Amino acid sequence: MADEHAWDGEFWDSRYLESDRMWSGNPNMILVREVTGMEPGTALDLGSGEGADAVWLARRGWRVTGVDISRVALERAARHAEEAGVAGRIEWRPHDLGTSFPAGTFDLVSACFLHSGGDMPREKILRNAAAAVAPGGVLLVVGHAGLPPWEEHDGHHDAHHHDVHLPTPQEVLESLELPEGEWEVLLCEEYERTQQSPEGRPAVRTDNVLKVRRLGQGVS
Numbered sequence: 001m002a003d004e005h006a007w008d009g010e011f012w013d014s015r016y017l018e019s020d021r022m023w024s025g026n027p028n029m030i031l032v033r034e035v036t037g038m039e040p041g042t043a044l045d046l047g048s049g050e051g052a053d054a055v056w057l058a059r060r061g062w063r064v065t066g067v068d069i070s071r072v073a074l075e076r077a078a079r080h081a082e083e084a085g086v087a088g089r090i091e092w093r094p095h096d097l098g099t100s101f102p103a104g105t106f107d108l109v110s111a112c113f114l115h116s117g118g119d120m121p122r123e124k125i126l127r128n129a130a131a132a133v134a135p136g137g138v139l140l141v142v143g144h145a146g147l148p149p150w151e152e153h154d155g156h157h158d159a160h161h162h163d164v165h166l167p168t169p170q171e172v173l174e175s176l177e178l179p180e181g182e183w184e185v186l187l188c189e190e191y192e193r194t195q196q197s198p199e200g201r202p203a204v205r206t207d208n209v210l211k212v213r214r215l216g217q218g219v220s
Helices: 009-017 029-035 052-059 071-084 122-131 149-154 169-176
Strands: 042-046 063-068 090-094 106-112 133-144 183-196 202-214
Touching: 029 052, 029 106, 029 133, 029 183, 029 202, 042 052, 042 122, 052 063, 052 071, 052 090, 052 106, 063 071, 071 090, 106 122, 122 133, 122 169, 133 169, 169 183, 169 202
Parallel strands: 042 063, 042 106, 063 090, 106 133
Antiparallel strands: 133 202, 183 202
C-alpha cells in the first residue's frame, strides 16, 4: 500500500490482520520504569495497540482510556483486558488522532512509539497530548531514534518506517511548545535496548524518552 495511506484505519486494520498478534503482549519497558511508584489515577494511552500498556496500568490501579485508530487492535485489546480481569478499569475508544482527540484531562498521558508513515501530524497530536495532562500530571513520550539495525543494513524500508521523521528527545520537547514556567522536564534522553530482528537475532536499538510534569496540584 502506498505510503500516503499509512496513517488510516484500513491500513492498520490490514496490518493487524496479517497475524494473530502483532506485538509481544508485554508493556513498554520505559513505561514500566517511569510509571512504577506513581500514585495511580487516570491515564490516557495513545496508540494503545493490542492493549499491553493499558492492561499493565489497569492492573496497578489506574483508570485507563485506550485510544487507537485500528478497530481490530481495539477488539484484541478488549479481549486482553477481559482475560486479565481489568476490563472494568479500561475504556477503549477509536480515534484518528490527527482529526479527533479524547476529551478531558488525565494524570498520565502516554504516547509510546506513536510513529506512522504518511501524513500523521505527530507534533500536533503530541501538543494535544500535553494539553490533556491535568495539573500535577505527567506526559510520557517514547519514540524511536533511528531505523532498526536490520533495515539500515539491508536498505529495506517498510511502509511503517519509510519517510518517518524520527526526532531527538530535545526536538520533541521543543515541538511541544510548552509555556515557560508551567512544566518541569523530568527526563529527556536517548537509551539503548535489545530487540529481536525478524530473523530472531538480538540487535541493539536506540530509542528516546521525554517525561514532563505539568506544575500544580495533582498526583505524584
